[in-house]
Amino acid sequence: MLRTLCEAAAPTLFGYFSATVFGGRGGGGTGLQYTLLSFLLALFAAGLLGLVAMRSYPRDVTTAQASMERIDASLRDGRERKS
Secondary structure, three states: OHHHHHHHHHHHHHHHHHHHHOOOOOOOOHHHHHHHHHHHHHHHHHHHHHHHHHOOHHHHHHHHHHHHHHHHHHHHHHHHHHO
16 A cells, blocks of 8 residues: 555656756756656665665575464464364
8 A cells, every 4th residue: 555655646756856856946857857867866776775685585585484384383283272
């Protein structure tokens, strides 16, 4: 839900930055150019963060699988005790 809300607000935020933050008076299209460049830098930073996160991804998946197996085993034990 949060992702959908952020995606819905993105065009408005983009327009706000273009007109208010970088537009100033007169504009001439430079506000849009600066907005595109700044958002492109943010996209690049997000990509770098994703590359850093890939280092811990296999360990995180293994930990999640082990956790699910423990939960499954404890649920099976609880069902066997009730029977």
